[in-house]
Amino acid sequence: MNKQTYKIEMLNITKRFGTLTANDHVTLQVYPQEIHAILGENGAGKSTLMSILFGLYVPDEGEIKIDGSKVDIHNPNDANALNIGMVHQHFKLVETFSVLDNIILGVEDTGRFNRINYAHAKEKLIKIIDAYHLNLDLDTRIKDLTVGQQQRVEILKMLYRDADILIFDEPTAVLTPQEIEELMNIMRNFVKEGKTIILITHKLNEIKAVANRVTILRRGQQVGVHDVSKVSTQDMADLMVGRNVSFEVDKKSVQATEKVFEVKELTVLKGTQEVIKKLSLDVYKGEIVGIAGIDGNGQTECVYALTGMLPVKEGQVILNGEDITKDSIRTRYEKGISHIPEDRQKYGVVLDFDLQSNLMIQEYYKHEFQNKNFLKKDKIKTHADALIEQFDIRSEQGATTTVRSMSGGNQQKAIVAREMSKTHDLMIAVQPTRGLDVGAIEYIHGQLLKTRETNKGVLLFSLELDEIMKLSDRILVMYEGEIVGSFNPKTTTQQELGLYMSGAKRGHV
Amino acid sequence: MKTQLKKVFELAKPSFIAIAIGLLMGFLVMLAFNPLQSVPAFLQLIAGGLNQGSSGIGNTLYGAAPIILTGLAVAFAFKTGLFNIGASGQMMMGAYVSLHIGVLWNLPAGIHVIVALLGGIFGGMVWGLVIGLLKALRNVNEVVTSIMMNYIAANLLIILIRSNIYNADAARSSAILPTAILPSLGLFPNSTANIGFGIAVVIAILSHVIIHRTTLGFELRATGFSRDAALYAGMNTKKNITTSFAIAGGFAGLAGSVAYLVSGKTISIAYTIFVEGFDGISVALLGLGEPIGALFAGLFLSHLRQGGFYMQIYGFVPQVVDIIISVIIYVSAISAVLPKLFKRFKKKKDEVAS
Numbered sequence: 001m002n003k004q005t006y007k008i009e010m011l012n013i014t015k016r017f018g019t020l021t022a023n024d025h026v027t028l029q030v031y032p033q034e035i036h037a038i039l040g041e042n043g044a045g046k047s048t049l050m051s052i053l054f055g056l057y058v059p060d061e062g063e064i065k066i067d068g069s070k071v072d073i074h075n076p077n078d079a080n081a082l083n084i085g086m087v088h089q090h091f092k093l094v095e096t097f098s099v100l101d102n103i104i105l106g107v108e109d110t111g112r113f114n115r116i117n118y119a120h121a122k123e124k125l126i127k128i129i130d131a132y133h134l135n136l137d138l139d140t141r142i143k144d145l146t147v148g149q150q151q152r153v154e155i156l157k158m159l160y161r162d163a164d165i166l167i168f169d170e171p172t173a174v175l176t177p178q179e180i181e182e183l184m185n186i187m188r189n190f191v192k193e194g195k196t197i198i199l200i201t202h203k204l205n206e207i208k209a210v211a212n213r214v215t216i217l218r219r220g221q222q223v224g225v226h227d228v229s230k231v232s233t234q235d236m237a238d239l240m241v242g243r244n245v246s247f248e249v250d251k252k253s254v255q256a257t258e259k260v261f262e263v264k265e266l267t268v269l270k271g272t273q274e275v276i277k278k279l280s281l282d283v284y285k286g287e288i289v290g291i292a293g294i295d296g297n298g299q300t301e302c303v304y305a306l307t308g309m310l311p312v313k314e315g316q317v318i319l320n321g322e323d324i325t326k327d328s329i330r331t332r333y334e335k336g337i338s339h340i341p342e343d344r345q346k347y348g349v350v351l352d353f354d355l356q357s358n359l360m361i362q363e364y365y366k367h368e369f370q371n372k373n374f375l376k377k378d379k380i381k382t383h384a385d386a387l388i389e390q391f392d393i394r395s396e397q398g399a400t401t402t403v404r405s406m407s408g409g410n411q412q413k414a415i416v417a418r419e420m421s422k423t424h425d426l427m428i429a430v431q432p433t434r435g436l437d438v439g440a441i442e443y444i445h446g447q448l449l450k451t452r453e454t455n456k457g458v459l460l461f462s463l464e465l466d467e468i469m470k471l472s473d474r475i476l477v478m479y480e481g482e483i484v485g486s487f488n489p490k491t492t493t494q495q496e497l498g499l500y501m502s503g504a505k506r507g508h509v
Numbered sequence: 510m511k512t513q514l515k516k517v518f519e520l521a522k523p524s525f526i527a528i529a530i531g532l533l534m535g536f537l538v539m540l541a542f543n544p545l546q547s548v549p550a551f552l553q554l555i556a557g558g559l560n561q562g563s564s565g566i567g568n569t570l571y572g573a574a575p576i577i578l579t580g581l582a583v584a585f586a587f588k589t590g591l592f593n594i595g596a597s598g599q600m601m602m603g604a605y606v607s608l609h610i611g612v613l614w615n616l617p618a619g620i621h622v623i624v625a626l627l628g629g630i631f632g633g634m635v636w637g638l639v640i641g642l643l644k645a646l647r648n649v650n651e652v653v654t655s656i657m658m659n660y661i662a663a664n665l666l667i668i669l670i671r672s673n674i675y676n677a678d679a680a681r682s683s684a685i686l687p688t689a690i691l692p693s694l695g696l697f698p699n700s701t702a703n704i705g706f707g708i709a710v711v712i713a714i715l716s717h718v719i720i721h722r723t724t725l726g727f728e729l730r731a732t733g734f735s736r737d738a739a740l741y742a743g744m745n746t747k748k749n750i751t752t753s754f755a756i757a758g759g760f761a762g763l764a765g766s767v768a769y770l771v772s773g774k775t776i777s778i779a780y781t782i783f784v785e786g787f788d789g790i791s792v793a794l795l796g797l798g799e800p801i802g803a804l805f806a807g808l809f810l811s812h813l814r815q816g817g818f819y820m821q822i823y824g825f826v827p828q829v830v831d832i833i834i835s836v837i838i839y840v841s842a843i844s845a846v847l848p849k850l851f852k853r854f855k856k857k858k859d860e861v862a863s
Contacts, residue, residue, distance in 0.1 A: 307741075309740060328743070329740070329741070329742075329743040330743030330744075333743055341741055346735070346738065347737050347738055347740075347741040348741070349738060350734045350735045350738045350739070350742075351734070352734045352735075353730075353731065353734065357727070357731075361731065361738075361742040362742045362743050364724055364727050364728075365724050373724050374722055374723055374724075375722055375723065375724060375727060
């Protein structure tokens with residue numbers, strides 16, 4: 001194989017959106033049969049670059065070469081014709097269709113009277129499945145598959161369309177450690193069979209594990225291309241962020257002796273289905289309890305039940321020794337619960353309110369903010385200004401900025417500021433760093449640890465095992481609405497947790 | 510102050526553009542039918558009642574009062590994210606209760622009219638409450654219930670009039686007692702202008718204050734923008750929805766009182782749905798969903814109607830005004846959506862960019 005000719009070349013690509021330059025003369029060169037990682041924070045321009053390669057955008061400047069010859073890619077059909085395929089971060093599948101239906105959707109081979117020729121498609125797919133050990137039943141409906149399996153459907157979709165340049169956009173975000181391992185094996189197989197892979201990610205250890213080379217992007221610019229074997233994860237992280245990043249959190253030891261929160265045999269219904277089954281847990285003062293689990297195993301419903309947004313069928317929720325099972329959402333807040341919600345834009349803030357309103361949205365009825373039912377505008381403003389200063393919330397017009405116009409990181413900072421600043425004994429934080437960049441993640445982790453140090457309890461729900469491992473004093477694994485294991489983060493491994501998260505192992509807690 | 514005025518103008522710009530386009534379309538229609546008379550007739554239309562002495566202005570104010578109030582009924586619910594197209598039904602019930610009290614109850618002067626007004630509010634409130642409760646407790650789409658409640662009100666109105674306050678000779682409701690007649694505004698002799706307009710202004714200002722300055726308004730707006738976020742914040746969204754619809758219904762009911770607590774005004778027992786309720790939607794839309802906006806939009810619509818009335822001198826039917834109003838509503842509905850579409854488009858672009 002001639003290593004000198006690149007499979008893919010994107011030369012001096014520039015793409016502007018209004019005043020924002022998403023890609024600033026970015027060059028990407030990928031060898032054939034290579035796993036090439038693209039590393040960068042949110043907003044660094046990874047997705048834009050790949051969207052250009054996949055034909056979703058046309059670049060303002062620069063050119064693209066495939067196999068050494070210049071090509072014009074104006075839409076995804078052009079990309080398909082050049083055998084470029086992409087697995088998007090959010091799967092694009094029809095839930096009620098079978099695997100087979102989803103794969104052939106759009107490229108159906110039809111016979112007379114537009115009847116679909118399934119047999120032909122099936123034959124081809126079974127060959128592919130066997131060749132790459134994808135292990136997938138073609139007749140199952142998508143909604144009955146795990147997320148990992150759904151991802152394989154997406155991969156199969158690319159292969160069915162004869163793609164030999166495969167783009168993976170953050171493919172591991174939704175997978176368990178075991179599934180990630182499987183996916184990496186699949187990727188290695190692809191390369192062996194002659195395919196070329198571009199892997200978009202911000203996870204350094206994955207790059208270390210599977211990629212040959214890495215291109216690092218920062219704020220729209222390419223800041224380096226490296227052989228993965230010759231660069232350390234620390235160096236990659238520093239390049240990605242543009243400054244020295246510390247992976248270690250400074251965790252002071254706190255003596256956890258007094259119970260602040262307890263859940264006893266909680267059962268919650270969604271429709272008629274029990275999504276939480278006799279779940280029990282407790283949180284001590286000065287302790288972070290991490291709840292690990294794959295998305296959709298009842299975490300959302302559990303949080304809703306604990307905060308009063310969903311009714312409890314059976315069981316008890318106890319805060320500071322007091323039963324709050326039947327209390328309203330507001331009463332729970334008043335008794336000392338803070339809640340950083342999972343979906344910050346849906347629940348956490350009213351996007352069309354200004355920042356100052358959002359910062360007092362749970363407390364507007366208190367004397368601090370109203371007098372005889374009239375809002376005290378000046379008090380609301382000073383309260384907001386204080387929080388903006390203290391928590392370093394950045395926005396264009398300060399307290400009166402409409403929250404919709406703020407960045408995701410600053411929206412989250414605003415929520416954290418509000419939840420941290422009000423009197424509370426228990427902080428329920430759900431996916432607090434989802435979609436945030438490294439700086440914001442560091443910040444939020446610091447705030448959670450601060451909460452712990454001020455002798456409050458923290459209940460942390462997260463899909464990111466790294467986060468759970470790093471912050472927790474105790475890890476509980478949730479599977480199908482139950483706690484199936486309790487672990488000490490100092491002695492457990494991600495692999496062990498993964499076995500419990502996927503239901504392969506379970507214990508009684 | 511100057512920047513604030515600029516801001517208001519910036520907000521109201523779509524409405525002004527819509528009005529301009531609507532007038533232009535109306536003029537074109539008039540031009541097509543009678544080119545010779547179209548210019549003076551159009552000028553009369555724009556002048557409304559302003560060049561017709563005190564009676565012209567007075568009648569404009571009289572006509573504005575009920576549609577400002579139904580406009581407020583729509584705008585107020587809209588602030589809670591609800592579309593109240595049931596203002597007609599609420600207004601009919603308000604009108605009936607007011608007439609019922611006005612005809613049958615024997616109360617001293619001064620008190621009688623106040624009780625009749627309160628009765629109107631009550632009637633509309635009950636009607637709005639039903640919609641609000643169904644929405645809050647069973648999540649029944651308020652648009653559907655609003656329409657149904659309009660039909661129920663239209664039929665119930667006939668039944669109630671026939672069995673309680675029927676004047677069989679005229680096939681209409683009986684005349685109200687003099688003590689129940691709303692006092693005249695006094696400023697414009699020879700016109701029907703009564704204190705109804707004053708009431709509408711007060712209610713508009715009151716709505717503005719409730720929505721923008723009080724904790725109740727804060728809750729209603731939060732619920733309107735995002736029911737989920739309001740729920741998370743610990744607000745009782747069900748209560749807010751119900752309250753909002755009850756208040757909106759009360760405003761529409763008051764529109765009924767203001768329109769019918771008038772000397773010589775009665776309701777026919779022919780089946781009809783009060784058109785003021787639908788005018789309210791136009792008023793609210795043109796007023797950008799804001800109470801103060803509704804006040805001006807209601808005045809403007811009434812002004813045009815008045816102009817249409819005087820325009821008949823030039824041989825045009827006043828229905829031209831309806832065409833103009835329809836076009837204005839179309840354009841303002843589109844211009845209300847367009848910036849949002851642009852924004853969404855832009856946002857999508859930004860999202861992919863990141």
